[in-house]
Amino acid sequence: MKRLVTVFMLLAHSANAQTVIEGDNTVISLGNAPTAESRTRASASSAAQAVMRGLDKLAGASEDIILTTGESTDFGALTITMKDCRYPKGNPSGDAFVNLEITDSKTGKSAFEGWMVASSPALHAMDHPRYDVWAIRCKLDDRTPSVVAGESSPLPLMRPEGLGGN
Known part of the structure; x- marks a missing residue:
């Protein structure tokens, strides 16, 4: 385990390591290795x-x-x-x-x-x-509707009279 940490530290401090901070994103690249990217979460x-x-x-x-x-x-x-x-x-x-x-x-x-x-x-x-x-x-307030476009109705769907059942 100690050897793995040492290798990682060597890679992180090598000349090929590059950290770029662009706005809310941080991109870390190590030579030809795939880049690791982290994004800051919005508050x-x-x-x-x-x-x-x-x-x-x-x-x-x-x-x-x-x-x-x-x-x-x-x-x-x-x-x-x-x-x-x-x-x-x-x-x-x-x-x-x-x-x-x-x-x-x-x-x-x-x-x-x-x-x-x-x-x-x-x-x-x-x-x-x-x-x-x-x-x-x-x-947020009383003006915000409880059901908006794209959501189902709060009432269950009812079958029309005479179809399948009662």
């Missing part, structure tokens, strides 16, 4: 409210849930508390990160605690047999 801003969507898998009903920081609400047997909602600074319609604490009021156990990412709901998802909750976006 985040906090919003006072978050929009989540809840799904009752048994009833097939979904509902938009709007919470203010520190507020709790019940969704079926779940109690959802929103701790924080962050979005990229200067881009309120950008990717939202919502910090939630969700407990099952029937069992008293935690169903989820942590950050949910709106663009990747499966990245850190809640695992519950009946309910599903995921982050949609941060909401």
Whole structure:
């Protein structure tokens, strides 16, 4: 291991090593080796409210849930508390990160605690047999609509009368 560190240090200090900083990007190249690039993450801003969507898998009903920081609400047997909602600074319609604490009021156990990412709901998802909750976006004020173009309706789709069923 010590030998590997020594070799890396020699490569890093060789005449072929070059570090270029361009704006928010840092590019490191070592001779003919592939370049390594790092990007500085944009800073985040906090919003006072978050929009989540809840799904009752048994009833097939979904509902938009709007919470203010520190507020709790019940969704079926779940109690959802929103701790924080962050979005990229200067881009309120950008990717939202919502910090939630969700407990099952029937069992008293935690169903989820942590950050949910709106663009990747499966990245850190809640695992519950009946309910599903995921982050949609941060909401900056009361004028921000809860459903915008490109998203599904908060109401479940209904079949027209006389088609397939009841």
